[in-house]
Amino acid sequence: MWTADKPFNSLPDLPPPIDVESKHVLKQVTEARAALASLDQAARRIPNPSVLLNSIPLLEAQASSEIENIVTTADELFTADQLDAESARPEAKEALRYRAALLDGVRSVRQRPLSTNTLIAICSTLQAREMRVRDLAGTFIGNPVTREAIYTPPEGQRLLLERLDAWARFAHSNATLDPLVLMALAHYQFEAIHPFSDGNGRTGRIVNILLLIERGLLSEPILYLSRYIIQNKSEYYRLLLAVTAEASWEEWVSFMLEGIRQTALSTVEKIDDIQLLHREMQAELRAALPGGANADLLDVLFEQPFCRITTVMERCGVSRPTATKWLKLLAEAEILVPLKLGKSLIFVNGRFFSLLTRSERAPEPTPTLF
Numbered sequence: 001m002w003t004a005d006k007p008f009n010s011l012p013d014l015p016p017p018i019d020v021e022s023k024h025v026l027k028q029v030t031e032a033r034a035a036l037a038s039l040d041q042a043a044r045r046i047p048n049p050s051v052l053l054n055s056i057p058l059l060e061a062q063a064s065s066e067i068e069n070i071v072t073t074a075d076e077l078f079t080a081d082q083l084d085a086e087s088a089r090p091e092a093k094e095a096l097r098y099r100a101a102l103l104d105g106v107r108s109v110r111q112r113p114l115s116t117n118t119l120i121a122i123c124s125t126l127q128a129r130e131m132r133v134r135d136l137a138g139t140f141i142g143n144p145v146t147r148e149a150i151y152t153p154p155e156g157q158r159l160l161l162e163r164l165d166a167w168a169r170f171a172h173s174n175a176t177l178d179p180l181v182l183m184a185l186a187h188y189q190f191e192a193i194h195p196f197s198d199g200n201g202r203t204g205r206i207v208n209i210l211l212l213i214e215r216g217l218l219s220e221p222i223l224y225l226s227r228y229i230i231q232n233k234s235e236y237y238r239l240l241l242a243v244t245a246e247a248s249w250e251e252w253v254s255f256m257l258e259g260i261r262q263t264a265l266s267t268v269e270k271i272d273d274i275q276l277l278h279r280e281m282q283a284e285l286r287a288a289l290p291g292g293a294n295a296d297l298l299d300v301l302f303e304q305p306f307c308r309i310t311t312v313m314e315r316c317g318v319s320r321p322t323a324t325k326w327l328k329l330l331a332e333a334e335i336l337v338p339l340k341l342g343k344s345l346i347f348v349n350g351r352f353f354s355l356l357t358r359s360e361r362a363p364e365p366t367p368t369l370f
Contacts, residue, residue, distance in 0.1 A: 005149040028257040035264035061098035063226035101125035153194035179215040184256035228259040288333040305353035
């Protein structure tokens with residue numbers, strides 16, 4: 001039996017003792033998988049994958065950190081990434097570590113399956129210190145002032161390690177469940193185990209993406225799922241608790257599948273708009289730089305919305321006077337916006353930045369004939 005103020009040491013291993021793949025859930029699986037396939041195809045259409053790999057994980061890092069009340073702005077993160085991360089605020093540093101942990105995790109699962117050691121490595125990068133599975137009592141989720149508990153996770157390092165090993169076996173050995181349903185179940189279970197003293201939410205959201213990559217449903221970490229969770233934060237936490245208290249598995253899985261569908265489709269739309277803007281700016285660069293510019297310049301302007309003179313020098317193989325001339329001509333043509341930050345001068349691709357950070361409209365459900 002579960003009670004909020006007692007460690008949930010009897011947390012059952014997965015899979016649940018019920019059939020979570022109802023007709024409704026399987027319909028959602030079909031829609032979510034179609035949206036993911038469209039996203040993967042759209043990403044492959046972009047000649048320079050760095051356009052997505054530099055920006056989308058950073059925005060995911062910002063959103064995932066915001067769920068834990070670690071608040072930064074997109075311009076702050078892009079500035080820290082381009083200039084001096086060491087002088088950034090602690091909140092920005094935490095978000096940048098999230099991206100590092102995500103990309104490290106992707107490299108890891110391309111070499112070996114997800115394991116307890118992978119989870120520890122991800123959390124250690126997030127926290128900027130060596131983490132270990134909890135070995136102290138007293139962890140609970142609730143009001144820190146009144147000490148009223150909403151949920152108390154299992155405790156005891158040996159038990160937690162056993163639960164994590166069972167989690168990993170489920171993630172890799174269950175061939176009967178659709179991978180998207182499996183991801184939703186595994187996400188609940190990881191958060192319920194709550195194996196670390198801090199960083200569990202962010203680690204769990206990184207693991208969502210890694211499971212999709214490991215199962216071949218996503219080739220790159222470009223599913224911006226944390227924004228959906230922010231937009232539905234109270235529902236996200238309500239449903240997590242409802243699984244624990246009422247075994248409301250179907251409602252939880254349905255919520256996660258809808259998040260995948262919405263996020264994938266909105267990202268496809270974003271990729272299409274990025275490609276359109278890329279073509280527009282290609283023509284604008286030709287007009288603004290009559291002497292011609294290095295072919296790599298346009299790629300530089302889309303790999304990060306904030307650009308430094310030294311970046312253009314290094315990527316395009318040109319001198320500082322040439323790089324400065326190109327960027328100033330683009331600023332004069334109002335293609336880029338010059339911005340002075342301390343002693344540094346950066347140039348902002350404003351339309352690209354606005355496109356990346358715009359609010360997304362939830363796509364409509366796919367109509368069906370049954």
